[in-house]
Amino acid sequence: MKLIPPTAGKLGAELTGIDVRNLSSDMAVQLRLQLYEHRLIVIRDQNLSKQEYIDFANKLGRPQVYFQKNYHHPEHPEIFVSSNVLENGQKVGVAGTGRYWHTDYQFFQDPLPFVMVYPQILPNTRRETYYIDMQRVYEELPDELRAYVENTQAIHDGKWRYKITPEDIDRALIDILNDVNKLVPPVMHPAVIRHPLTGRKSLYISSGFTSRLEGLSYEENIEVMAKLFNFIEREDHIHTHTWRYGDILLWENRALLHKAGDTPKGERSMSYRIGVYDDLPFYANAA
Ligand code: 7UC
Ligand code: FE
Numbered sequence: 001m002k003l004i005p006p007t008a009g010k011l012g013a014e015l016t017g018i019d020v021r022n023l024s025s026d027m028a029v030q031l032r033l034q035l036y037e038h039r040l041i042v043i044r045d046q047n048l049s050k051q052e053y054i055d056f057a058n059k060l061g062r063p064q065v066y067f068q069k070n071y072h073h074p075e076h077p078e079i080f081v082s083s084n085v086l087e088n089g090q091k092v093g094v095a096g097t098g099r100y101w102h103t104d105y106q107f108f109q110d111p112l113p114f115v116m117v118y119p120q121i122l123p124n125t126r127r128e129t130y131y132i133d134m135q136r137v138y139e140e141l142p143d144e145l146r147a148y149v150e151n152t153q154a155i156h157d158g159k160w161r162y163k164i165t166p167e168d169i170d171r172a173l174i175d176i177l178n179d180v181n182k183l184v185p186p187v188m189h190p191a192v193i194r195h196p197l198t199g200r201k202s203l204y205i206s207s208g209f210t211s212r213l214e215g216l217s218y219e220e221n222i223e224v225m226a227k228l229f230n231f232i233e234r235e236d237h238i239h240t241h242t243w244r245y246g247d248i249l250l251w252e253n254r255a256l257l258h259k260a261g262d263t264p265k266g267e268r269s270m271s272y273r274i275g276v277y278d279d280l281p282f283y284a285n286a287a
Pocket of ligand 1 (some may be wrong): 097099103104107162163
């Protein structure tokens with residue numbers, strides 16, 4: 001097992017020379033520590049069955065089952081399927097997930113600590129996923145913006161990203177919206193969170209899920225959030241992962257934003273995600 005750290009100032013370590021089917025529990029502990037340190041690790045050249053992929057997740061922590069069934073792999077509910085490929089003429093999972101800056105499960109009380117993605121079919125002409133290091137963003141935040149997020153709570157709302165399912169046909173938008181709001185009511189987290197193990201602080205807001213900052217008027221909130229997201233999503237903050245077959249990308253969802261790349265029209269794409277709970281709280285108290 002060989003871990004190649006990123007070049008200074010960059011994101012993304014690379015793990016080679018390991019078949020994760022042979023990962024011992026000692027090695028799993030090491031890998032978790034490397035993940036807290038580097039936040040984004042690409043594990044190259046894996047060739048796993050669905051069950052072996054789930055077994056790997058079990059070595060890192062406790063695999064999650066996504067709250068909506070329409071995302072589940074039909075035989076393995078732990079696998080969240082992002083796919084536009086029909087299997088036996090049937091739709092499996094959901095197409096075009098996460099094409100906006102976000103962290104997974106940010107709109108829940110217990111967000112996901114780790115996430116991994118293992119593509120099964122890659123588009124021919126473009127195969128990218130994007131990341132932003134929110135520990136670095138926090139450190140670089142101009143004082144004027146920092147004042148708005150320090151000792152502040154942010155409200156996150158998942159309902160605007162809800163995808164219509166076959167059961168929604170013939171229902172009024174207002175009824176769907178009311179039901180989704182009951183299913184995932186808005187939640188609050190500190191706008192700045194401290195990592196429970198490393199103690200490093202991250203800015204914990206995203207243009208995908210964060211609806212407002214506490215204590216601001218309607219107008220001020222719109223203005224401040226626009227400034228914050230402009231800063232966060234600056235070109236020089238974005239790390240691009242270009243996928244190769246065999247990659248498993250594993251990341252610290254406490255510290256990074258991510259965004260799925262578009263699949264070019266007419267091309268196929270299918271990937272398997274597993275969310276994993278480690279044995280730590282999502283954040284330590286800030287300050
Ligand atoms: O379809 C999607 O973009 C999924 C999104 C609403 N949730 C991903 C997550 O884990 O928060
Ligand atoms: Fe996501």
